[in-house]
Amino acid sequence: MHELQITERILNVVLQHAAGQDIHRIVRIHLRIGELSDLEDEWVQHYFDYLSRGTLAEHAKLAITRAPIVVACHSCSYSFELKKDQLGQVTCPECGEGRLELVSGRGYLIENMEVM
Amino acid sequence: MNDTVRLIEVREEIHADNERVAQGLRARLAETKTFLLNLMSSPGAGKTRTILKTIEVLRDRFRFGVLEADIDSKVDAELIAARGITAVQLRTGGFCHLDAAMVAKGIDALDLNALDVIIIENVGNLVCPAEFDTGAMKNVMILSVPEGDDKPLKYPLMFTVSDVLLINKMDYLEISDFNLGLLRERALKLNPRIQIFEISAKTGQGTDRWAAWLSEQVQSVLH
Numbered sequence: 550m551h552e553l554q555i556t557e558r559i560l561n562v563v564l565q566h567a568a569g570q571d572i573h574r575i576v577r578i579h580l581r582i583g584e585l586s587d588l589e590d591e592w593v594q595h596y597f598d599y600l601s602r603g604t605l606a607e608h609a610k611l612a613i614t615r616a617p618i619v620v621a622c623h624s625c626s627y628s629f630e631l632k633k634d635q636l637g638q639v640t641c642p643e644c645g646e647g648r649l650e651l652v653s654g655r656g657y658l659i660e661n662m663e664v665m
Numbered sequence: 666m667n668d669t670v671r672l673i674e675v676r677e678e679i680h681a682d683n684e685r686v687a688q689g690l691r692a693r694l695a696e697t698k699t700f701l702l703n704l705m706s707s708p709g710a711g712k713t714r715t716i717l718k719t720i721e722v723l724r725d726r727f728r729f730g731v732l733e734a735d736i737d738s739k740v741d742a743e744l745i746a747a748r749g750i751t752a753v754q755l756r757t758g759g760f761c762h763l764d765a766a767m768v769a770k771g772i773d774a775l776d777l778n779a780l781d782v783i784i785i786e787n788v789g790n791l792v793c794p795a796e797f798d799t800g801a802m803k804n805v806m807i808l809s810v811p812e813g814d815d816k817p818l819k820y821p822l823m824f825t826v827s828d829v830l831l832i833n834k835m836d837y838l839e840i841s842d843f844n845l846g847l848l849r850e851r852a853l854k855l856n857p858r859i860q861i862f863e864i865s866a867k868t869g870q871g872t873d874r875w876a877a878w879l880s881e882q883v884q885s886v887l888h
Binding site for chain 2: 554570576655
């Protein structure tokens with residue numbers, strides 16, 4: 550799985566943003582991960598703890614929220630949110646069409662970080 | 666030293682770097698008129714055999730190269746090179762997928778002026794490769810009959826990001842309980858634009874229709 554690589558990128562991005570600023574340490578990082586990602590919060594934190602040793606982000610907590618999966622109906626374009634286990638199982642609530650296109654629900658956005 | 670906690674805005678998507686490299690690679694390949702295809706599947710679905718069959722059908726029309734990703738072996742690259750096809754081995758060193766930077770490195774080892782089509786044989790895995798843009802112009806996935814028709818339910822992202830679904834090992838259909846209609850329905854629900862071809866890379870069944878689709882895509886880049 551790619552937890553390690555994803556976590557390394559998270560660390561690199563926050564360290565870049567911290568560089569050159571008057572920061573003593575990074576306390577918390579707010580992440581928004583798409584519901585479609587297979588990464589488990591707990592494992593992302595484990596990898597992060599390992600990789601961040603000796604950096605400004607050592608002991609930082611990852612506050613992870615999930616961005617919902619949004620799909621749009623192939624025939625009437627109505628868009629709505631659904632859960633991961635509903636993918637491919639539900640039809641459009643407006644017109645009953647079964648073919649739905651993914652609009653969002655992927656990706657890893659670092660929103661902000663709390664620093665001291 | 667400042668001891669109060671303060672908030673710093675980051676607003677950065679961590680795949681943004683990879684997307685930039687991928688876009689750059691696509692632009693570079695468009696200039697040299699080289700078509701790049703990303704082939705993904707689980708281990709054993711028939712990626713190498715499908716590549717060999719596809720090249721066999723189209724080798725009089727286009728010049729092919731192959732980028733072989735393997736975690737730590739060169740078995741597939743050797744098989745391809747043995748047929749006189751240019752192959753570059755990318756050892757991912759434990760990574761479960763390829764990203765655009767790794768692909769760009771492999772592309773650097775190829776003479777783009779001598780090639781029309783480059784096929785990436787991605788790491789055998791239905792999860793991770795779906796998350797990373799490789800810089801390819803089209804994504805193709807293989808699902809083989811013995812794997813079962815329930816895979817769209819288990820690996821939805823892979824079906825969502827693929828332009829083409831090759832249902833391989835159609836020669837196994839009769840002895841399995843694989844439901845083709847159900848598989849099509851499940852795949853199309855996740856991705857209404859996905860093109861589906863039923864093939865057997867072993868017997869050659871259906872490979873002409875798939876090859877015709879690929880030719881069309883390559884032609885649109887060559888001109």
